[in-house]
Amino acid sequence: MDMTKSLDEPVNEDEISGHWCGLMKDCTYLDVFKFWLNSIHMNSGYKSMTGAICPTVILVGTRKDEMSGNDKEKEIQKDNYFDKALGSFERSSVLHHIHSKKFLVNNLSREDRVFHEIRREIKLLAEKQDYWGEKCPVQWIQMEQSVDKLRDKGEQLLQMSDIKTANRSLIHPLPEQELVAFLDMQHRHGNLLYFNTDQLKNLVVLAPQWIIKVFKRFITHTPDKNPLYLEHWRTYENNAILKPEVFNEIMDRSSDDIKQKRDHVMHYMEHLDVMAKPLKFEDDVAPTNLQKPQQDTVDLAVNVNPEFLDFHIVPCRLRKQPPPIEQFTSPEQCKKTPVLCFVFVHNFMPPSFFHRLIAMCIRTWPISTQDNTKVLYNGLAAFDINETYVLTIWYKDHIIYARITSCKKDIKSGLNFEKCQEVRLILRQSLLKFAGQSLEDPWTNTAFEEHIQCPDMKKTLYNRGMFRVTSFMYFSEFACTACPNRHAIGRYEALNDWYKDALDRFNNGNCDGSLKPVEESDLLKVSEVIGNGFWLLGIQLGLTDAAMNKLYEKWGKDRRTFVFKFLVKWRNRNGEKATLKSLNIALHAAHVNLPNDKNTEQAFPVLSQPHPCASTSKSAKPRCWLF
Template structure:
């Protein structure tokens, strides 16, 4: 076993895509970092160091060996993970200096790499696996520098899109093993919770709220207990840009206003304890020294994380580096058979499938790869590749010049329904055969993540995040909910402290697979924030699934003329949805909680609701909306028959 300084991810969360070039440069060694030209999610490998006091000949990741090489200290060079595509036997540090430290060679490097990748895409497969004979020597070298231990680590830099269309994909990339930079414009106020539109589930502007990102990151906390410094992992650094728009006096005044707003919005809340530091920058006028302060803060923050120095099997470390070598060779994905070939490298010697699966599950959980055991033909080595595939379907920036005349395109933009042929066209329009060649596996993966849902007895899919917006009152009127012919149960409300936008996508995906969406005119009643489904074949009994910023609410309605109640329908749905929520929490490793609330049948589901435990202790409750009393049991019993014992 060795003490391993495990890779740390660095994530930007921002809607500002054109102001980070200098920040990216400041975060890279020697002020130089290769940034691929991509729209929103940028991934760059940087060597991170925790001290600026010593000049080194090369950046190294130091680990302490417990039982390797007679216990001598061992170093992992950051250069060992450089691109060795042209000559697997070439010294890795030579390749590193020719590609990273000499920017004049960057264009040639990118061109060669793009040509190699293009061949792989056309062939619909990765190129031959890179299997260096001297893997152990490439990963572990004796240290010749007087380097304090535990000061260096390999860091992966992500510039993560904050646009609303990517909310549904965040689940695949957010991790607890990261340092987060939340970037905001100084001119924008940090709004309080009561300033947000409570009834809206559209989330058009929710990303503008800093506390939205704090809540999202708080869901990925590693523990409910603060560390000795009073902080939570993962840590957040809050970066305000646009300092150059203020003179010295105005800047000080604005800085104080923002400080007070942060304290007012986040103060006395556990999510506030993710914040480690704040920075104010000008992307056009500040010197490199100002950006270096952020870089140094990142290094200090990463070194304090609990996963710094975790112990893992040596063969896991070697396999991770072998995967990294192949990833740098242009391989975005491989299948399980090829992964097993890597694992059987003579320096690694993982020969049991169960051990390899354990390694892959761990790598998936920390965000290094994307792996599902029932989709073994597609193991994503480079999550950036998957993010680009998602962008083909969920981005609002799709170039539709060649698609706008298609009926399928109109159906997609108006209803969120998408055909097989349109999926293929969107993949091809973005990156040729890069994604279309893996379309079937990408289908399975996106269905696994509830980004894509197959409609039963139809050739179409639904993308929940692309469903159109609609007002609750309009949908209910079209269905006939407000007429005297409709019988309605009380509202069952799952009230969350924080409700991630993707949660409704998971919920609606589950209902789409289980029930048939109700019809409205020539369309289906699937909207962002409200969906209606037929519970029975007659369509007379339906369920409304709605969402506000902090509440998911369900209501069963019936248009049947039969004199019958709702039976066990409500209680069965409650049990299934409760289990679904627990499954989602476990699947995505998120810490979220909810309370059960209820509301009268014609009441507003997101305000003045009654907490379940309170109702069980009081026979009556006064309804503020209707200014009358309700019998408590009538509000919760239809849903809680399986939970209440007489």
């Protein structure tokens, strides 16, 4: 990092690093710093969320010769600079990548002894990596030389069939599995790009600079545009929405090495999160659980915006919203829901999740207009979900926020809770889908938690005044300490808009409950009818993801057996405290985020044994579910 630049100083427009971080004109040096550390985290094994991360990032400050003060004072400035920059990742797993020792170099002499210290530190870190000392087959040297010859001939992007042809020409060809391992190793060393995904596993980029060359095509000026597509071009330049007509014209004006590989260009730009496309869901996969991704076939959206059926979002072209942000997030003279927050675990969220969420919303609802300008910015967007309702979504770091506002004249009447719940489920299911496609462990159903921000908060504050939704299944109210005056937040005011069905289920089905310890028959019945909330039930009962995964490896082929096993584990661990009441509350908490469908209703059967809260009349239906 350049020590002469403030973290809040905008990056010059001609510096391409600013484009990559997603802010074309308003990108700061802190944004660039965060972008690169997030990128390192996303591409270095975070997806499994298991195992320890060994530090590989050394922070270096440059232009020491232009800093003021003596050497000791400059070292203090350097430490304060990086401490402030790393403060953006407080309690984030990203920090595990950062080496504790930092360096400060000048731009005058390559012979500065600090460069020798940096080289020594790099070697020490490398020796601590798991792969250090691993022996590579001798045949890999021949294959590496063969790849170098292809690169020397000017080849930049090859099909896997071309790589296999080169492999067969060797005296000792590599077996197919070993060839993939070779490509993966070359990718990790930065010699080529190879992504072993369904869409890209048959492609190898020999010259990584080719990707930069492709990216530049989407941010540089294109002269002599086709008059037939000027409207689409304006949409792209003003709102970063890339339609096929514009994409094809960009490709047609590109060099042959790009033009002839346009399909591959699209796949790489999507994989590298340069572009985001609208989301579709499968009809055979329940979107409320993290599942292994399959081919997209069925639209998630209840409605489809006919203006944007086929397009991509190019986030780096989006502008930063004009201040103050409250004009969008807390508009005056409007009826507002509490702010719904999706808080990602480990204090980390790939920014692409928000960009993909925007693309999904664009395909579902018209983009809102304010002061004759589309409310579509980098980090914030608004959509007209009906004639008077506006959905606004925005994000910062690892939290995505959502709020619905209504400009109806009758602001005394409440908001349509069915519409609010419909929107919440679309957002939630979309994010679960993104997480399911990004996590190596598809059953990490705790990728994020849903929170409600204090309804009395006049201006939304980052990561303050937030209450976990499931906590309201255990307690009826909480104290808010984020507002100027300490006050209470009740279950009804927190959940009535976004979670009305869950609130009604809880109010109608919950009472003091039985303090009788659960029996095996109770656990069997729950395992038979639990439905889509089965994984979250285990989490609500206090089991860890690691414990759940271990049980799932052994019993996961049969859901009923798996659920019964983790319920038994919970009962054995808690003894007499494992009561029908505690199981009942955990069931409500596990289902609070789910739609009020048949699967959810089946999770709340009535036990055959009577309960003190239930009516004794033969004709009356019991009021309490005894889980």
